Amino acid sequence: MLRESPELRQKSLVGPTYRVTIIMLVIGQIQVSAAMEITPLKDFLAERYYLSLVQFLISFLSIQLYGFFYHLIVKKPMWVRILAGFWTYEVNTMSIMKPAKRAPYFSLIVSVFLTFLMMSISVIYGNKAVHQRRGLFTSRNKVILWSERIFVLTCFGIIVCAEMKRVTIEFPTLLVYTIISNVFVLVFAASMRRPDFYHHECNGDYILIGQLYYLNFFALYMGYVWTIASFLELMKWDVTVQSILKYLFVREVTD
Template sequence: MQELAVPQKSLIRHTYAVTIAMLVIGQIQVAVFMQIKSLKDFLARRYFLSLIQFFVSFLSIQLYVFFFHIISGKSMWVRVVVGMWTYQVNTISIMKPAMKAPYLTLAVSFVFTYWMMFISAIYGYNARHHKRGLFVSRHNVILWSERIFVVTCFGIIVCDEMANVTIEFLTLLVYTLMSNVFVVIFAASLRRPNFYHPHDLGDFILIGQLYYLNYFALYMSIVWTLDVLLDIMEWDTSFFQFFNSTTKAPTTTHILI
Protein backbone atom coordinates (compact mmCIF):
# COMPACT_ATOMS: atom_id res chain seq x y z
CA MET A 1 0.00 0.00 0.00
CA GLN A 2 1.26 3.44 -0.88
CA GLU A 3 2.69 5.21 2.12
CA LEU A 4 0.59 8.06 3.38
CA ALA A 5 2.55 11.25 3.84
CA VAL A 6 1.65 13.46 6.75
CA PRO A 7 0.12 16.76 5.59
CA GLN A 8 1.23 19.97 7.20
CA LYS A 9 0.16 19.88 10.82
CA SER A 10 -0.41 23.61 10.82
CA LEU A 11 -3.08 23.29 8.12
CA ILE A 12 -4.90 20.62 10.10
CA ARG A 13 -4.74 22.74 13.25
CA HIS A 14 -6.06 25.75 11.34
CA THR A 15 -8.86 23.60 9.91
CA TYR A 16 -9.96 22.47 13.36
CA ALA A 17 -9.71 26.04 14.66
CA VAL A 18 -12.04 27.28 11.90
CA THR A 19 -14.45 24.39 12.48
CA ILE A 20 -14.61 24.84 16.25
CA ALA A 21 -15.00 28.63 16.02
CA MET A 22 -17.88 28.32 13.54
CA LEU A 23 -19.49 25.54 15.56
CA VAL A 24 -19.40 27.51 18.81
CA ILE A 25 -20.91 30.58 17.13
CA GLY A 26 -23.61 28.43 15.52
CA GLN A 27 -24.50 26.81 18.84
CA ILE A 28 -24.71 30.22 20.52
CA GLN A 29 -27.06 31.42 17.79
CA VAL A 30 -29.35 28.43 18.35
CA ALA A 31 -29.53 29.15 22.09
CA VAL A 32 -30.19 32.86 21.50
CA PHE A 33 -32.82 32.43 18.79
CA MET A 34 -34.73 30.01 21.01
CA GLN A 35 -35.41 32.95 23.31
CA ILE A 36 -37.02 35.10 20.60
CA LYS A 37 -40.66 34.02 20.77
CA SER A 38 -41.85 36.36 18.02
CA LEU A 39 -39.30 34.91 15.60
CA LYS A 40 -40.25 31.34 16.51
CA ASP A 41 -43.94 32.05 15.98
CA PHE A 42 -43.24 33.82 12.70
CA LEU A 43 -41.28 30.89 11.26
CA ALA A 44 -43.68 28.29 12.65
CA ARG A 45 -46.56 29.78 10.65
CA ARG A 46 -44.56 30.06 7.42
CA TYR A 47 -43.27 26.65 6.40
CA PHE A 48 -42.39 27.87 2.93
CA LEU A 49 -39.70 30.14 4.40
CA SER A 50 -37.78 27.09 5.59
CA LEU A 51 -37.84 25.68 2.07
CA ILE A 52 -36.66 29.00 0.64
CA GLN A 53 -33.84 29.11 3.18
CA PHE A 54 -32.91 25.56 2.24
CA PHE A 55 -32.83 26.43 -1.47
CA VAL A 56 -30.67 29.52 -0.87
CA SER A 57 -28.38 27.48 1.37
CA PHE A 58 -28.01 24.78 -1.27
CA LEU A 59 -27.06 27.30 -3.97
CA SER A 60 -24.72 29.21 -1.67
CA ILE A 61 -22.59 26.24 -0.66
CA GLN A 62 -22.45 24.94 -4.23
CA LEU A 63 -21.31 28.29 -5.62
CA TYR A 64 -18.89 28.88 -2.74
CA VAL A 65 -17.07 25.60 -3.33
CA PHE A 66 -17.15 25.87 -7.13
CA PHE A 67 -15.75 29.42 -7.24
CA PHE A 68 -13.47 29.19 -4.21
CA HIS A 69 -10.30 29.26 -6.32
CA ILE A 70 -11.50 32.60 -7.73
CA ILE A 71 -12.70 33.95 -4.38
CA SER A 72 -9.36 33.11 -2.73
CA GLY A 73 -7.63 35.49 -5.14
CA LYS A 74 -9.87 38.44 -4.31
CA SER A 75 -9.31 41.09 -1.65
CA MET A 76 -9.75 40.34 2.04
CA TRP A 77 -13.14 42.03 2.41
CA VAL A 78 -14.57 40.05 -0.52
CA ARG A 79 -13.41 36.76 1.00
CA VAL A 80 -14.82 37.71 4.40
CA VAL A 81 -18.21 38.81 3.05
CA VAL A 82 -18.65 35.74 0.85
CA GLY A 83 -17.49 33.40 3.61
CA MET A 84 -19.76 34.97 6.23
CA TRP A 85 -22.74 34.92 3.87
CA THR A 86 -22.24 31.23 3.12
CA TYR A 87 -21.71 30.42 6.78
CA GLN A 88 -24.75 32.30 8.03
CA VAL A 89 -27.12 31.10 5.32
CA ASN A 90 -26.23 27.47 5.97
CA THR A 91 -26.44 27.92 9.74
CA ILE A 92 -29.91 29.47 9.63
CA SER A 93 -31.25 26.96 7.11
CA ILE A 94 -30.84 24.02 9.50
CA MET A 95 -31.50 25.91 12.73
CA LYS A 96 -35.25 26.56 12.56
CA PRO A 97 -36.75 23.30 13.90
CA ALA A 98 -34.63 23.36 17.07
CA MET A 99 -36.20 26.59 18.25
CA LYS A 100 -38.71 24.63 20.31
CA ALA A 101 -36.28 21.98 21.54
CA PRO A 102 -35.66 21.83 25.30
CA TYR A 103 -32.30 22.87 26.68
CA LEU A 104 -31.60 19.30 27.75
CA THR A 105 -31.27 18.24 24.12
CA LEU A 106 -28.93 21.16 23.41
CA ALA A 107 -26.72 20.21 26.35
CA VAL A 108 -26.57 16.52 25.44
CA SER A 109 -25.91 17.29 21.79
CA PHE A 110 -23.20 19.80 22.73
CA VAL A 111 -21.29 17.21 24.76
CA PHE A 112 -21.76 14.43 22.21
CA THR A 113 -20.68 16.60 19.26
CA TYR A 114 -17.36 17.59 20.80
CA TRP A 115 -16.82 14.06 22.05
CA MET A 116 -17.21 12.84 18.47
CA MET A 117 -14.75 15.50 17.32
CA PHE A 118 -12.22 14.21 19.83
CA ILE A 119 -12.77 10.59 18.76
CA SER A 120 -12.55 11.55 15.08
CA ALA A 121 -9.26 13.37 15.60
CA ILE A 122 -7.79 10.39 17.46
CA TYR A 123 -9.03 7.98 14.80
CA GLY A 124 -7.63 10.13 11.99
CA TYR A 125 -4.22 10.24 13.65
CA ASN A 126 -4.13 6.49 14.27
CA ALA A 127 -5.42 5.67 10.78
CA ARG A 128 -2.64 7.73 9.24
CA HIS A 129 -0.08 6.20 11.59
CA HIS A 130 -1.10 2.63 10.67
CA LYS A 131 -1.55 3.55 6.98
CA ARG A 132 -5.08 2.19 6.87
CA GLY A 133 -8.52 3.55 7.59
CA LEU A 134 -11.57 5.26 6.14
CA PHE A 135 -9.73 7.52 3.70
CA VAL A 136 -11.47 9.22 0.79
CA SER A 137 -10.18 11.72 -1.73
CA ARG A 138 -10.49 15.49 -1.38
CA HIS A 139 -13.06 15.53 -4.18
CA ASN A 140 -15.25 12.97 -2.41
CA VAL A 141 -14.87 14.73 0.93
CA ILE A 142 -16.17 17.97 -0.58
CA LEU A 143 -18.88 16.20 -2.56
CA TRP A 144 -20.22 14.15 0.33
CA SER A 145 -19.94 17.04 2.78
CA GLU A 146 -22.36 19.00 0.64
CA ARG A 147 -24.65 16.02 0.07
CA ILE A 148 -24.92 14.97 3.69
CA PHE A 149 -25.53 18.52 4.88
CA VAL A 150 -28.17 19.16 2.23
CA VAL A 151 -29.94 15.85 2.87
CA THR A 152 -29.86 16.37 6.64
CA CYS A 153 -31.07 19.96 6.36
CA PHE A 154 -33.96 19.03 4.07
CA GLY A 155 -34.79 15.98 6.16
CA ILE A 156 -35.02 17.97 9.39
CA ILE A 157 -37.29 20.53 7.73
CA VAL A 158 -39.58 17.80 6.41
CA CYS A 159 -39.57 15.88 9.69
CA ASP A 160 -40.64 19.04 11.49
CA GLU A 161 -43.98 18.81 9.66
CA MET A 162 -44.54 15.06 10.17
CA ALA A 163 -47.53 13.88 12.16
CA ASN A 164 -46.15 10.41 12.97
CA VAL A 165 -43.45 10.86 15.61
CA THR A 166 -42.23 7.26 15.29
CA ILE A 167 -41.38 7.67 11.60
CA GLU A 168 -39.93 11.08 12.40
CA PHE A 169 -37.66 9.60 15.07
CA LEU A 170 -36.40 6.78 12.84
CA THR A 171 -35.74 9.17 9.96
CA LEU A 172 -33.81 11.59 12.15
CA LEU A 173 -31.86 8.72 13.67
CA VAL A 174 -30.67 7.73 10.19
CA TYR A 175 -29.53 11.31 9.51
CA THR A 176 -27.69 11.37 12.83
CA LEU A 177 -25.87 8.12 12.10
CA MET A 178 -24.90 9.33 8.62
CA SER A 179 -23.37 12.52 9.98
CA ASN A 180 -21.75 10.58 12.80
CA VAL A 181 -19.94 8.25 10.41
CA PHE A 182 -18.91 10.93 7.96
CA VAL A 183 -17.21 13.22 10.48
CA VAL A 184 -14.91 10.28 11.27
CA ILE A 185 -14.20 9.71 7.57
CA PHE A 186 -13.56 13.43 7.15
CA ALA A 187 -11.05 13.46 10.02
CA ALA A 188 -9.10 10.57 8.52
CA SER A 189 -9.15 12.03 5.02
CA LEU A 190 -7.63 15.31 6.22
CA ARG A 191 -4.37 13.43 6.68
CA ARG A 192 -4.14 12.10 3.15
CA PRO A 193 -1.10 13.29 1.20
CA ASN A 194 -1.73 16.35 -0.96
CA PHE A 195 -5.20 16.82 0.55
CA TYR A 196 -4.75 20.58 0.87
CA HIS A 197 -4.07 23.02 -1.96
CA PRO A 198 -1.35 25.30 -0.57
CA HIS A 199 -1.50 27.54 -3.65
CA ASP A 200 -5.10 28.52 -2.77
CA LEU A 201 -4.96 31.20 -0.10
CA GLY A 202 -7.05 30.14 2.87
CA ASP A 203 -7.76 26.64 1.56
CA PHE A 204 -8.02 25.45 5.16
CA ILE A 205 -10.95 27.86 5.60
CA LEU A 206 -12.89 26.08 2.86
CA ILE A 207 -12.15 22.68 4.39
CA GLY A 208 -12.89 23.97 7.89
CA GLN A 209 -16.24 25.37 6.79
CA LEU A 210 -17.21 22.11 5.12
CA TYR A 211 -16.17 20.24 8.25
CA TYR A 212 -18.27 22.66 10.29
CA LEU A 213 -21.33 21.96 8.13
CA ASN A 214 -21.10 18.27 8.94
CA TYR A 215 -20.60 18.84 12.66
CA PHE A 216 -23.43 21.35 12.82
CA ALA A 217 -25.65 18.92 10.92
CA LEU A 218 -24.67 16.28 13.48
CA TYR A 219 -25.37 18.69 16.34
CA MET A 220 -28.80 19.70 15.04
CA SER A 221 -29.84 16.16 14.11
CA ILE A 222 -28.99 14.99 17.63
CA VAL A 223 -30.96 17.91 19.10
CA TRP A 224 -34.04 17.13 17.05
CA THR A 225 -33.76 13.33 17.44
CA LEU A 226 -33.60 13.65 21.22
CA ASP A 227 -36.49 16.10 21.19
CA VAL A 228 -38.67 13.63 19.28
CA LEU A 229 -37.56 10.80 21.58
CA LEU A 230 -38.58 12.83 24.63
CA ASP A 231 -41.90 13.50 22.94
CA ILE A 232 -42.43 9.78 22.38
CA MET A 233 -41.49 9.00 25.98
CA GLU A 234 -43.72 11.87 27.16
CA TRP A 235 -41.02 13.26 29.42
CA ASP A 236 -41.35 16.82 30.68
CA THR A 237 -37.89 18.40 30.49
CA SER A 238 -38.93 21.93 31.36
CA PHE A 239 -36.47 23.50 33.76
CA PHE A 240 -39.18 25.37 35.59
CA GLN A 241 -41.33 22.24 35.83
CA PHE A 242 -38.39 20.36 37.33
CA PHE A 243 -37.60 23.25 39.67
CA ASN A 244 -41.18 23.51 40.86
CA SER A 245 -41.46 19.78 41.41
CA THR A 246 -38.33 19.70 43.55
CA THR A 247 -39.19 22.75 45.63
CA LYS A 248 -42.88 22.22 46.04
CA ALA A 249 -43.90 22.89 49.62
CA PRO A 250 -45.38 19.98 51.51
CA THR A 251 -49.11 20.09 52.06
CA THR A 252 -50.39 20.73 55.56
CA THR A 253 -52.66 18.13 57.09
CA HIS A 254 -55.23 19.39 59.56
CA ILE A 255 -56.27 16.94 62.24
CA LEU A 256 -59.59 17.56 63.83
CA ILE A 257 -59.85 16.53 67.43
Protein backbone atom coordinates (compact mmCIF):
# COMPACT_ATOMS: atom_id res chain seq x y z
CA MET A 1 0.00 0.00 0.00
CA LEU A 2 2.85 2.38 0.76
CA ARG A 3 4.22 1.95 -2.74
CA GLU A 4 0.92 2.92 -4.29
CA SER A 5 0.33 6.03 -2.17
CA PRO A 6 2.49 8.42 -4.29
CA GLU A 7 0.69 7.28 -7.41
CA LEU A 8 -2.68 7.73 -5.77
CA ARG A 9 -1.76 11.28 -4.77
CA GLN A 10 -0.94 12.22 -8.34
CA LYS A 11 -3.18 14.96 -9.60
CA SER A 12 -5.58 13.89 -12.32
CA LEU A 13 -4.76 15.45 -15.69
CA VAL A 14 -8.17 14.75 -17.22
CA GLY A 15 -9.53 18.18 -16.23
CA PRO A 16 -6.60 20.14 -17.71
CA THR A 17 -6.84 17.99 -20.84
CA TYR A 18 -10.47 18.97 -21.33
CA ARG A 19 -9.63 22.64 -20.76
CA VAL A 20 -7.00 22.52 -23.51
CA THR A 21 -9.45 20.75 -25.81
CA ILE A 22 -12.32 23.19 -25.16
CA ILE A 23 -10.17 26.30 -25.67
CA MET A 24 -8.81 24.98 -28.97
CA LEU A 25 -12.25 23.83 -30.08
CA VAL A 26 -13.89 27.20 -29.45
CA ILE A 27 -11.10 29.04 -31.30
CA GLY A 28 -11.36 26.55 -34.17
CA GLN A 29 -15.12 27.01 -34.43
CA ILE A 30 -14.71 30.79 -34.53
CA GLN A 31 -12.14 30.44 -37.31
CA VAL A 32 -14.52 28.27 -39.32
CA SER A 33 -17.32 30.83 -39.07
CA ALA A 34 -14.95 33.65 -40.03
CA ALA A 35 -13.32 31.82 -42.95
CA MET A 36 -16.67 31.01 -44.52
CA GLU A 37 -17.45 34.73 -44.72
CA ILE A 38 -14.31 35.54 -46.72
CA THR A 39 -15.52 35.27 -50.31
CA PRO A 40 -12.11 35.75 -52.01
CA LEU A 41 -10.69 32.89 -49.93
CA LYS A 42 -13.55 30.59 -50.88
CA ASP A 43 -13.24 31.44 -54.56
CA PHE A 44 -9.47 31.03 -54.48
CA LEU A 45 -9.64 27.56 -52.92
CA ALA A 46 -12.57 26.48 -55.07
CA GLU A 47 -10.56 27.16 -58.23
CA ARG A 48 -7.46 25.40 -56.91
CA TYR A 49 -8.50 22.00 -55.65
CA TYR A 50 -4.91 20.82 -55.41
CA LEU A 51 -4.25 23.29 -52.58
CA SER A 52 -6.62 21.35 -50.35
CA LEU A 53 -4.59 18.21 -50.99
CA VAL A 54 -1.36 20.10 -50.25
CA GLN A 55 -2.88 21.32 -46.98
CA PHE A 56 -3.89 17.77 -46.18
CA LEU A 57 -0.35 16.49 -46.80
CA ILE A 58 1.22 19.22 -44.66
CA SER A 59 -1.31 18.54 -41.91
CA PHE A 60 -0.57 14.82 -41.98
CA LEU A 61 3.18 15.36 -41.74
CA SER A 62 2.86 18.02 -39.04
CA ILE A 63 0.77 15.92 -36.70
CA GLN A 64 3.04 12.92 -37.15
CA LEU A 65 6.20 14.91 -36.45
CA TYR A 66 4.67 16.80 -33.54
CA GLY A 67 3.60 13.63 -31.78
CA PHE A 68 6.88 11.84 -32.51
CA PHE A 69 9.13 14.66 -31.29
CA TYR A 70 6.92 15.94 -28.47
CA HIS A 71 9.21 14.53 -25.78
CA LEU A 72 11.98 16.72 -27.23
CA ILE A 73 9.79 19.78 -27.85
CA VAL A 74 8.75 20.04 -24.18
CA LYS A 75 12.42 20.45 -23.23
CA LYS A 76 12.90 23.41 -25.56
CA PRO A 77 12.42 27.10 -24.65
CA MET A 78 8.89 28.45 -24.29
CA TRP A 79 8.85 30.20 -27.68
CA VAL A 80 9.79 26.96 -29.46
CA ARG A 81 6.97 25.07 -27.74
CA ILE A 82 4.45 27.80 -28.54
CA LEU A 83 5.56 28.00 -32.16
CA ALA A 84 5.44 24.22 -32.66
CA GLY A 85 2.03 23.95 -31.00
CA PHE A 86 0.59 26.92 -32.88
CA TRP A 87 1.84 25.65 -36.25
CA THR A 88 0.42 22.17 -35.70
CA TYR A 89 -2.87 23.58 -34.44
CA GLU A 90 -3.42 25.99 -37.32
CA VAL A 91 -2.30 23.59 -40.04
CA ASN A 92 -4.67 20.90 -38.84
CA THR A 93 -7.52 23.35 -38.31
CA MET A 94 -7.20 24.82 -41.80
CA SER A 95 -6.83 21.46 -43.51
CA ILE A 96 -10.25 20.20 -42.42
CA MET A 97 -12.10 23.52 -42.55
CA LYS A 98 -13.28 23.18 -46.17
CA PRO A 99 -13.78 26.95 -46.64
CA ALA A 100 -14.28 26.55 -50.41
CA LYS A 101 -17.93 25.91 -49.61
CA ARG A 102 -20.22 27.71 -47.22
CA ALA A 103 -22.33 25.85 -44.68
CA PRO A 104 -25.68 27.28 -43.56
CA TYR A 105 -25.69 29.12 -40.24
CA PHE A 106 -28.24 26.59 -39.05
CA SER A 107 -25.74 23.80 -39.65
CA LEU A 108 -22.98 25.65 -37.78
CA ILE A 109 -25.16 26.41 -34.76
CA VAL A 110 -26.59 22.90 -34.47
CA SER A 111 -23.11 21.41 -34.88
CA VAL A 112 -21.73 23.48 -32.00
CA PHE A 113 -24.55 22.24 -29.77
CA LEU A 114 -24.11 18.60 -30.83
CA THR A 115 -20.34 18.73 -30.38
CA PHE A 116 -20.49 20.00 -26.81
CA LEU A 117 -23.36 17.63 -26.08
CA MET A 118 -21.14 14.78 -27.23
CA MET A 119 -18.33 16.13 -25.05
CA SER A 120 -20.65 16.07 -22.03
CA ILE A 121 -21.64 12.50 -22.86
CA SER A 122 -17.97 11.55 -23.15
CA VAL A 123 -17.28 12.96 -19.67
CA ILE A 124 -20.17 11.00 -18.18
CA TYR A 125 -19.24 7.84 -20.05
CA GLY A 126 -15.58 8.12 -19.09
CA ASN A 127 -16.40 8.50 -15.40
CA LYS A 128 -18.87 5.62 -15.46
CA ALA A 129 -16.47 3.37 -17.35
CA VAL A 130 -13.53 3.95 -15.02
CA HIS A 131 -15.62 3.44 -11.88
CA GLN A 132 -17.15 0.22 -13.15
CA ARG A 133 -13.88 -0.83 -14.83
CA ARG A 134 -15.83 -1.73 -17.94
CA GLY A 135 -15.85 0.19 -21.18
CA LEU A 136 -14.12 0.95 -24.46
CA PHE A 137 -10.62 1.16 -23.02
CA THR A 138 -7.45 0.99 -25.06
CA SER A 139 -3.78 1.81 -24.54
CA ARG A 140 -2.18 5.24 -24.82
CA ASN A 141 -0.23 4.31 -27.94
CA LYS A 142 -3.35 3.04 -29.69
CA VAL A 143 -5.31 6.14 -28.69
CA ILE A 144 -2.63 8.42 -30.15
CA LEU A 145 -2.30 6.29 -33.28
CA TRP A 146 -6.03 6.05 -33.96
CA SER A 147 -6.59 9.69 -33.02
CA GLU A 148 -4.26 10.71 -35.84
CA ARG A 149 -5.69 8.13 -38.25
CA ILE A 150 -9.31 9.14 -37.71
CA PHE A 151 -8.52 12.83 -38.06
CA VAL A 152 -6.60 12.22 -41.28
CA LEU A 153 -9.37 9.96 -42.60
CA THR A 154 -12.06 12.52 -41.81
CA CYS A 155 -9.99 15.36 -43.23
CA PHE A 156 -9.41 13.51 -46.50
CA GLY A 157 -13.07 12.50 -46.68
CA ILE A 158 -14.27 16.09 -46.27
CA ILE A 159 -11.86 17.29 -48.96
CA VAL A 160 -13.08 14.62 -51.38
CA CYS A 161 -16.73 15.28 -50.56
CA ALA A 162 -16.16 18.99 -51.26
CA GLU A 163 -15.65 18.11 -54.93
CA MET A 164 -18.55 15.69 -55.20
CA LYS A 165 -21.40 16.72 -57.42
CA ARG A 166 -23.81 14.10 -56.08
CA VAL A 167 -25.17 14.79 -52.64
CA THR A 168 -26.62 11.27 -52.55
CA ILE A 169 -23.05 9.99 -52.23
CA GLU A 170 -21.72 12.86 -50.13
CA PHE A 171 -24.30 12.54 -47.34
CA PRO A 172 -23.82 8.83 -46.46
CA THR A 173 -20.04 9.19 -46.76
CA LEU A 174 -19.95 12.09 -44.32
CA LEU A 175 -22.40 10.29 -42.04
CA VAL A 176 -20.04 7.32 -41.75
CA TYR A 177 -17.11 9.59 -40.86
CA THR A 178 -19.23 11.36 -38.25
CA ILE A 179 -20.33 8.09 -36.64
CA ILE A 180 -16.71 6.92 -36.44
CA SER A 181 -15.70 10.18 -34.75
CA ASN A 182 -18.60 9.88 -32.28
CA VAL A 183 -17.48 6.43 -31.22
CA PHE A 184 -13.82 7.33 -30.92
CA VAL A 185 -14.30 10.36 -28.66
CA LEU A 186 -15.94 7.95 -26.21
CA VAL A 187 -13.02 5.54 -26.50
CA PHE A 188 -10.63 8.44 -25.93
CA ALA A 189 -12.61 9.67 -22.91
CA ALA A 190 -12.55 6.27 -21.22
CA SER A 191 -8.93 5.47 -22.07
CA MET A 192 -7.39 8.68 -20.75
CA ARG A 193 -8.80 7.91 -17.29
CA ARG A 194 -6.65 4.82 -16.98
CA PRO A 195 -4.02 5.17 -14.22
CA ASP A 196 -1.08 4.61 -16.56
CA PHE A 197 -2.32 6.74 -19.47
CA TYR A 198 -0.48 10.00 -18.75
CA HIS A 199 3.28 10.37 -18.51
CA HIS A 200 3.44 12.40 -15.31
CA GLU A 201 7.19 12.73 -15.56
CA CYS A 202 6.78 14.57 -18.88
CA ASN A 203 5.98 18.23 -18.26
CA GLY A 204 2.89 19.32 -20.17
CA ASP A 205 1.88 15.84 -21.30
CA TYR A 206 -1.77 16.80 -20.90
CA ILE A 207 -1.27 19.49 -23.56
CA LEU A 208 -0.31 16.86 -26.13
CA ILE A 209 -3.29 14.71 -25.18
CA GLY A 210 -5.56 17.77 -25.21
CA GLN A 211 -4.39 18.67 -28.71
CA LEU A 212 -5.03 15.15 -29.96
CA TYR A 213 -8.45 15.13 -28.32
CA TYR A 214 -9.15 18.49 -29.95
CA LEU A 215 -8.37 17.03 -33.36
CA ASN A 216 -11.02 14.37 -32.88
CA PHE A 217 -13.61 16.79 -31.55
CA PHE A 218 -12.90 19.26 -34.34
CA ALA A 219 -13.20 16.45 -36.87
CA LEU A 220 -16.49 15.53 -35.19
CA TYR A 221 -17.64 19.15 -35.36
CA MET A 222 -16.80 19.50 -39.04
CA GLY A 223 -18.43 16.13 -39.66
CA TYR A 224 -21.62 17.44 -38.08
CA VAL A 225 -21.42 20.68 -40.07
CA TRP A 226 -21.14 19.09 -43.50
CA THR A 227 -23.35 16.09 -42.77
CA ILE A 228 -26.19 18.40 -41.74
CA ALA A 229 -25.50 20.71 -44.68
CA SER A 230 -25.54 17.83 -47.17
CA PHE A 231 -28.70 16.41 -45.58
CA LEU A 232 -30.47 19.75 -45.99
CA GLU A 233 -29.30 19.86 -49.59
CA LEU A 234 -30.41 16.28 -50.17
CA MET A 235 -33.88 16.99 -48.78
CA LYS A 236 -33.97 20.35 -50.58
CA TRP A 237 -34.87 22.13 -47.36
CA ASP A 238 -34.12 25.84 -47.26
CA VAL A 239 -33.58 26.05 -43.51
CA THR A 240 -32.19 29.31 -42.15
CA VAL A 241 -31.94 30.80 -38.69
CA GLN A 242 -34.29 33.59 -39.75
CA SER A 243 -36.95 31.16 -40.97
CA ILE A 244 -36.79 29.17 -37.73
CA LEU A 245 -37.07 32.28 -35.55
CA LYS A 246 -39.94 33.52 -37.68
CA TYR A 247 -41.70 30.17 -37.38
CA LEU A 248 -41.25 30.06 -33.60
CA PHE A 249 -41.87 33.64 -32.56
CA VAL A 250 -43.66 35.47 -35.35
CA ARG A 251 -47.27 34.67 -35.97
CA GLU A 252 -48.84 35.85 -39.15
CA VAL A 253 -52.13 37.59 -38.64
CA THR A 254 -54.74 36.40 -41.07
CA ASP A 255 -58.19 37.78 -41.46
